[in-house]
Amino acid sequence: MRSGRRLLDVDGVTVEYPRGRRTPPLRAIDGVSLTVHPRETVGLVGESGSGKSTLGRAILGLVAVRSGRITFDGHDITHARARDRRRLSTDLQVVFQDPYSSLNSARTVADTLAEPLRVHERLSRAEVRGRVHAMLDRVGLFADAAGRYPRHFSGGQRQRIAIARALMLSPRLVICDEAVSALDLSIQAQILNLLLDLQEELGVSYLFISHDLAVVRHMSHRVVVLHDGKVVEAGTTEQVCDEPREPYTRALLASAPVPDPALQRARRESRRGTTSEMVAVRYV
Amino acid sequence: MTEVLVSVAPAEPVAAEPGFIRRLLRRPLAVASLTFLNLAVLSAVFAPVLAPYSPTELDLSNVLSGPTWAHPFGTDDLGRDVLSRIMYGGRVTLVGAAIGVTVAFAVGVSAGLVAGYVDGWFDNAVNRVADMALAIPHIIILLVVLSVFGRNEKIAMVTFGLLVSPTAMRIIRGSTLAVRHELFVDAARVSGLTTRQIIVRHIVPRVSGAVIVLVSLISASAVLVETGLGFLGLGVPPPTPSWGELVAVASTQVHTQPWLLVPSGLLVAVSVLSFGLLGDAARDASTEGWQARTPQGRGPRRRAVVESAEAAVAERAEAEIQVPTGSLLSVRDLIVEFATPAGPVRVVDGVSFDVRRGDALALVGESGCGKSITARALIGLLPPGGYVAGGSCLFGGRDTVRLEAHALRKIRGSEIALVSQNAIACLDPVFTVRSQLGELVRIHEPRISRVAETARVRELLEMVHLPDPGAVARRYPHELSGGMAQRVAIAAALAGRPQLLIADEPTTALDVTLQAEILDLLCELQERTGMAILMISHDWGVVADLCRHAIVMYAGQVLEAADIEAIFEQPLHPYTAGLLLSNPQLGRPRQRLSAIPGAIPPPGRWPHGCRFHPRCSYATLECQLGPIPLLEHEQSRVARCIHSDQLRAKVSV
Numbered sequence: 001m002r003s004g005r006r007l008l009d010v011d012g013v014t015v016e017y018p019r020g021r022r023t024p025p026l027r028a029i030d031g032v033s034l035t036v037h038p039r040e041t042v043g044l045v046g047e048s049g050s051g052k053s054t055l056g057r058a059i060l061g062l063v064a065v066r067s068g069r070i071t072f073d074g075h076d077i078t079h080a081r082a083r084d085r086r087r088l089s090t091d092l093q094v095v096f097q098d099p100y101s102s103l104n105s106a107r108t109v110a111d112t113l114a115e116p117l118r119v120h121e122r123l124s125r126a127e128v129r130g131r132v133h134a135m136l137d138r139v140g141l142f143a144d145a146a147g148r149y150p151r152h153f154s155g156g157q158r159q160r161i162a163i164a165r166a167l168m169l170s171p172r173l174v175i176c177d178e179a180v181s182a183l184d185l186s187i188q189a190q191i192l193n194l195l196l197d198l199q200e201e202l203g204v205s206y207l208f209i210s211h212d213l214a215v216v217r218h219m220s221h222r223v224v225v226l227h228d229g230k231v232v233e234a235g236t237t238e239q240v241c242d243e244p245r246e247p248y249t250r251a252l253l254a255s256a257p258v259p260d261p262a263l264q265r266a267r268r269e270s271r272r273g274t275t276s277e278m279v280a281v282r283y284v
Numbered sequence: 285m286t287e288v289l290v291s292v293a294p295a296e297p298v299a300a301e302p303g304f305i306r307r308l309l310r311r312p313l314a315v316a317s318l319t320f321l322n323l324a325v326l327s328a329v330f331a332p333v334l335a336p337y338s339p340t341e342l343d344l345s346n347v348l349s350g351p352t353w354a355h356p357f358g359t360d361d362l363g364r365d366v367l368s369r370i371m372y373g374g375r376v377t378l379v380g381a382a383i384g385v386t387v388a389f390a391v392g393v394s395a396g397l398v399a400g401y402v403d404g405w406f407d408n409a410v411n412r413v414a415d416m417a418l419a420i421p422h423i424i425i426l427l428v429v430l431s432v433f434g435r436n437e438k439i440a441m442v443t444f445g446l447l448v449s450p451t452a453m454r455i456i457r458g459s460t461l462a463v464r465h466e467l468f469v470d471a472a473r474v475s476g477l478t479t480r481q482i483i484v485r486h487i488v489p490r491v492s493g494a495v496i497v498l499v500s501l502i503s504a505s506a507v508l509v510e511t512g513l514g515f516l517g518l519g520v521p522p523p524t525p526s527w528g529e530l531v532a533v534a535s536t537q538v539h540t541q542p543w544l545l546v547p548s549g550l551l552v553a554v555s556v557l558s559f560g561l562l563g564d565a566a567r568d569a570s571t572e573g574w575q576a577r578t579p580q581g582r583g584p585r586r587r588a589v590v591e592s593a594e595a596a597v598a599e600r601a602e603a604e605i606q607v608p609t610g611s612l613l614s615v616r617d618l619i620v621e622f623a624t625p626a627g628p629v630r631v632v633d634g635v636s637f638d639v640r641r642g643d644a645l646a647l648v649g650e651s652g653c654g655k656s657i658t659a660r661a662l663i664g665l666l667p668p669g670g671y672v673a674g675g676s677c678l679f680g681g682r683d684t685v686r687l688e689a690h691a692l693r694k695i696r697g698s699e700i701a702l703v704s705q706n707a708i709a710c711l712d713p714v715f716t717v718r719s720q721l722g723e724l725v726r727i728h729e730p731r732i733s734r735v736a737e738t739a740r741v742r743e744l745l746e747m748v749h750l751p752d753p754g755a756v757a758r759r760y761p762h763e764l765s766g767g768m769a770q771r772v773a774i775a776a777a778l779a780g781r782p783q784l785l786i787a788d789e790p791t792t793a794l795d796v797t798l799q800a801e802i803l804d805l806l807c808e809l810q811e812r813t814g815m816a817i818l819m820i821s822h823d824w825g826v827v828a829d830l831c832r833h834a835i836v837m838y839a840g841q842v843l844e845a846a847d848i849e850a851i852f853e854q855p856l857h858p859y860t861a862g863l864l865l866s867n868p869q870l871g872r873p874r875q876r877l878s879a880i881p882g883a884i885p886p887p888g889r890w891p892h893g894c895r896f897h898p899r900c901s902y903a904t905l906e907c908q909l910g911p912i913p914l915l916e917h918e919q920s921r922v923a924r925c926i927h928s929d930q931l932r933a934k935v936s937v
Contacts, residue, residue: 041874047795047796047797047798048766048795057470060470060473060474061473061474062470062473062474082478085473085476086476086478087476088476089474089475089476090476092474093474093475094470094471094474096467096470096471098467101466101467101468102466102467102468102470102471103468104466104468104472104486104489104490105490105574105575106489106490106492106571106574107485107486107489107574111485115472115475115477115485116475116476119475119476119477119481120476149573149574150574151574151575154883156883157883162471165471165475184650184651184822184884185650185822185823185824185863185866185867186650186862186863186866186879186880186883186884187650187883188866188868189865189866189867189868189877189878189879189880190879190880190881192868192877192879193876193877193879196874196875196876197876211795211796212796213796214867214868214869215868217868217869217873218868218869218871218873218874218877219868219874221874237873251797252796252797254800255796255797255799255800256796256800256825256869257799257800257803257823257825257826257828257829258825258828258869259824259825259827259828259852259864259867259869259870260828260852261828261848261849261852262849264825264828264829268804268807268829
């Protein structure tokens with residue numbers, strides 16, 4: 001997977017949020033570097049406040065980058081202007097966590113899906129409708145979904161619509177920001193399968209941001225572990241998840257309960273020492 | 285991809301959404317106001333053709349006539365026909381109002397949208413200007429303008445529009461701010477929309493309700509202002525009629541011919557009313573397509589439910605509710621319904637289980653399966669509209685679903701406690717941790733001394749391993765991190781020394797490391813205090829970590845119940861097996877998971893027969909014929925499936 005050109009290259013990126021005049025700005029991510037190759041899934045895992053979503057937003061141009069460089073397909077997009085961003089949006093898309101807030105409740109599914117086409121391509125109404133229906137079919141929704149409002153759909157169905165919107169322009173990289181975290185287990189499995197199928201079929205790359213190690217491990221070729229805005233560990237999924245080098249990664253892996261009572265009991269015993277230390281550290 | 289196709293079968297038959305006009309015309313009040321306003325506008329526009337007389341035609345032989353055949357609305361003090369003057373007057377008044385509304389809309393609404401969306405210096409500048417404008421007395425400015433421009437009503441109404449636009453700006457800015465941070469705006473930016481496109485296509489539809497109401501209110505007030513100017517004699521110079529001038533004339537004759545006030549006064553009043561009603565109706569019609577309808581309706585009164593439930597239980601003639609020895613809580617055939625406008629909808633359908641002393645039992649299932657509702661029904665904390673329609677829940681010899689509110693309150697907290705997902709929301713933001721825990725301690729031990737209370741609070745905080753309990757006790761809830769808040773919530777639950785702790789997804793909102801800490805804590809507390817835990821979760825890892833028994837729920841029913849080891853090793857219901865296999869931890873990396881097709885059916889649309897059969901790969905015709913009972917297997921296991929043996933054969937291979 002490491003062979004070939006880099007699609008996305010994040011190099012030493014720092015993002016700060018201002019906190020008023022007196023307080024110094026909050027450094028949400030601090031010198032983070034990672035790369036995504038074509039057809040590759042890179043998992044970005046971390047706890048809340050680790051800066052994982054901020055990094056996704058920085059790549060999308062939704063927050064300003066303080067320092068560092070973001071390169072997409074050889075072009076520097078760190079401080080891309082609105083017009084360049086608009087061109088970029090055919091290649092770079094996003095699926096957010098909350099399928100309730102990420103779809104405009106006042107617009108029909110067809111409006112939502114047709115929007116990227118209307119912005120970027122000159123197509124006739126019939127062509128747009130054809131593309132919308134084809135995409136709905138592709139993500140497993142019936143064509144009659146087009147005329148309905150988001151309130152008619154369940155969380156899983158809405159997430160399919162959000163995925164459909166992201167794929168309308170056949171992007172090369174989709175940033176999945178906790179894309180399955182709000183879903184039930186069985187629906188989550190359906191959406192993960194859909195994302196895997198679409199990658200197989202369309203050759204899209206994913207930057208898969210999640211707090212759920214199991215999901216990241218299942219989806220990713222490579223994993224980057226983020227903690228307090230810094231990269232703690234990065235490597236292939238096997239390296240990071242099976243032979244973690246850093247104590248933080250190990251604690252993270254040890255904390256996630258496994259669905260096996262006997263194994264989990266053994267893990268609990270071995271963990272007891274480490275987590276109580278972490279409690280002490282956390283509240284000091 | 286067959287699974288996916290099944291999964292997203294639309295829940296309800298698709299009817300084309302009727303357009304805005306049709307939705308508006310379905311409302312009688314809207315039709316009435318629309319008719320009236322149209323009539324007023326059309327009669328003004330076509331006044332030269334329709335009016336029976338010229339508005340200035342004098343008939344001094346027939347003054348103040350009252351309604352006659354020749355003059356249906358009567359004549360004024362100079363014998364002019366009131367109907368004709370109303371029609372011509374509308375040309376002045378309605379045009380004036382339209383000018384005011386247009387200006388207020390163009391300036392106020394657009395400034396509000398842009399200020400709310402772009403933020404920053406523009407927002408600041410607009411707000412400063414608006415603050416200053418709001419401090420100016422409107423009527424004085426209007427009078428100045430009229431005197432400078434020589435009773436030019438149009439300029440006066442433009443001024444009025446400008447004067448009300450700060451208010452409009454404020455309202456629209458507020459609505460826009462609320463929408464701006466939603467993720468779909470970010471998604472639109474990522475899709476390459478320009479700021480203008482985002483405002484027009486995404487923000488405007490969402491704030492349209494506020495805009496419509498605002499426009500209707502400004503219209504009404506513009507009519508009133510124009511009439512007011514006319515009444516004060518500041519409007520168009522006579523003899524040109526306007527509605528305000530008509531009211532003014534009528535008021536001078538109120539002692540000689542009171543009738544004169546009726547047509548003009550009613551006209552103004554009904555116009556203002558119509559604008560308001562039309563605005564409300566238009567707002568509803570424009571948002572009804574996409575806005576979620578709030579369920580309405582309430583359950584029957586508790587007592588009535590209790591009586592009917594008692595009757596149902598009596599009917600079963602003490603069908604010998606067998607309470608196993610050592611059982612702390614025995615739920616039998618629990619039925620929970622919600623009242624909706626379409627009638628009662630059942631969400632929990634005959635659930636039975638036992639929690640033994642010191643046990644840790646998991647209620648597992650996807651959202652919407654009824655697991656949380658079941659737990660909440662046990663302690664009388666159902667959401668509005670929900671009520672227990674049958675069954676019993678024995679706890680220490682009492683049936684909690686049939687207890688009066690005050691008796692139930694005594695059990696809650698002191699014998700059965702609840703820890704829920706959102707810990708911060710459970711704490712009152714205006715009191716410190718110390719005072720909230722202290723209050724709970726006093727409720728359970730009313731005669732406790734101040735010193736003992738403080739010691740008990742400290743002990744509770746130490747029990748949940750909060751380092752430096754003294755410092756934590758002095759904090760307010762917003763000063764706690766998520767993990768600390770959950771610990772405080774657990775401490776609060778422990779205040780009454782409960783025998784049963786209901787933990788409703790207590791770790792779902794937490795990070796994995798915090799989750800592990802909380803699970804360890806619950807585990808340890810259970811060992812120390814011997815309380816039983818009823819854990820509600822969708823996470824098999826959490827269940828495996830903490831619980832000894834598990835009950836799998838689906839569509840309001842128990843599908844399977846077994847010891848935790850047994851259920852993981854050999855599920856006897858295809859749904860349990862499917863849920864386990866949906867877990868990415870058990871799948872092979874980057875290979876498709878064997879996902880269960882479809883989605884859990886909502887209450888009220890449960891399929892006939894086995895409720896899981898449409899999503900089940902083992903389903904046969906038999907599964908659809910009738911309800912499937914819970915079948916018993918060895919090791920006191922039960923499963924609601926007639927194909928358990930097949931499943932067993934397959935898994936063990």
